Amino acid sequence: MLQIKQGQVAIALVCVVLGIMLAVQFRTTQDIRSTIPFQRLEDLSQRLIQTEKERDALLKEVHQLRQATGMEAASRETELIKMGAGVVALHGPGIIVTIDDSKRPSKPNENPNLYLIHDDDILKVINELWAAGAEAMSINEQRLIATSEIRCAGPTLSVNNTRYSPPYEIRAIGDPKTLENALRMRGGVVETLQFWGIQVSIKRQDDITIPAYKGTFRFEYAKPVKDGEK
Template sequence: MAGVLCLAGLLFATSAGTADGTDLREDDDDLRAVVLEESSRVATLEERVAAARAEVDALAAPPGEADAGPSEALAAAGQTAPVSGEGLVVVLADAPRGTVLGAGYDLQDTVVHSQDVQAVVNALWRGGAEGMGVMDQRVIGTTAVRCVGSTLRVQGRYYPPPYRVEAVGDPEALRAALEASPEVALYRQASDDLGLVYEVSEADLDLPAYGGTLDLSWARPA
């Protein structure tokens, strides 16, 4: 046991010396290229799945059914239908390399985490967003953003920073919701102190339909 503990201590010391307190998320062009290539491949497969799902829905529809009104209404209520209009774009990105850490901060605070993106998404929903997208994907109320190593995972795809969140809705209400969010306020404070990117701008947006699954893995209707 003593030998194992000594060896572990040696490994930790070697790792710390090699890192030299920098680069939690290295700027690895090869890794970025792999992530983007795999994300593109997943996007192509998702398009094929969406086309197959649409074909199945068409074949399963009752004969002679001509009025798609109820289905369209449900899609709009579930935020899965295409949506266009004015709204906000929020961009988050890591602090520059070599950022000097102030009191109360560590290296973990110099990179964007899933909870930071999720905080922005949740605030925009509370602000009355009619539809939302993260990176190149349409997301809905059950979509989760997760950290996977140095990337974020959104609905099976992996993305390196910077991260872009788009929300269609009243820009003033959306901006007010961001300002009122305690979680977003923590990120904004870190942005001021460490140089993390936090950019909010108005734009005319055109978000595609949601093409993912609506099945729940764990949650059940109340």
């Protein structure tokens, strides 16, 4: 009888232990199941934070690139303005034209001025070169700009308020062949000058340098037009 009771107690204890084990296992399983969504949520949250950081970094990079592009464009525009204004030295292919007075003696009763270089002769050469696509020019190291004057001053020429005696050297940057052909065209300026014995030499160059304008700019009456104004 005692042995039977002891056996029942043992079975009861085993059942209790099994019950506890099952309960613990069930709770553990439930805990695991209940924690999975939170772990995923935390993982998604971390990924979102990382994505936002990457987005912010990309936005910052885009902003920096836009600023750099804008600065580069502004710098290029400023450079073009300086080139057009003549305030920077330039180099490139082109031609060098040298013009000197005629060595031919004038005939009796003939105007000796016909054998000398005048401002209108130089202006004709300059105009032909501009029309042929010259991008920059100089006369005897004087850069030609919008306000440059070319006029006779006695036996000399005044360029940018500086006097020069012949020979006159004109440098022009552009396509060498086109520039030379423009001057040598039949009935053109060079043929006319040579008819009177004016000495004209044209040399093509792969690279020539034209100096920057050395004078100052002064605007007393002209003012820039603001946006919206006519």
